[in-house]
Amino acid sequence: MVDMATQLTSTRALLEETAWKMTQLKLQGPELVAQISMLKNVATRTMQFCADAAVQTLGGMGFMRGTKSERIYREVKVNMIGGGAEEIMKDLISKQLGY
Numbered sequence: 001m002v003d004m005a006t007q008l009t010s011t012r013a014l015l016e017e018t019a020w021k022m023t024q025l026k027l028q029g030p031e032l033v034a035q036i037s038m039l040k041n042v043a044t045r046t047m048q049f050c051a052d053a054a055v056q057t058l059g060g061m062g063f064m065r066g067t068k069s070e071r072i073y074r075e076v077k078v079n080m081i082g083g084g085a086e087e088i089m090k091d092l093i094s095k096q097l098g099y
Contacts, residue, residue, distance in 0.1 A: 004050045011046040014039050034096030037089040044080050051076045 018039050021027040027035060054069045055062035062069045080086060 004053055007046045007049055011039075011043050014042055030096050034093050037084070037092040040084065041086060041089045041093070044076075044086065047072075047079060048076045 018035050021035060022032065051069070051073045055073050058067075058069055061067065062073070064070060084092075
């Protein structure tokens with residue numbers, strides 16, 4: 001639970017930073033793409049970690065069809081691919097960092 005709370009807090013902080021940069025700094029263009037790609041990457045990994053931890057905590061009940069943990073665990077893969085796979089996000093970020 002501690003690790004999940006820590007990851008959720010750091011993801012929320014990156015979300016707030018991204019929103020602040022968009023509204024206050026009027027971030028746009030490649031910088032905005034990189035910032036949003038970082039956020040998607042971190043948020044997706046956090047979702048994957050938390051879904052896995054929930055299933056591990058619940059044991060066999062975590063995989064029972066119809067439970068929230070089972071649904072979220074399945075949907076993690078869709079979210080990992082939707083909007084750009086992790087490798088695509090990393091490529092966008094690395095280009096903005098100059099690599």
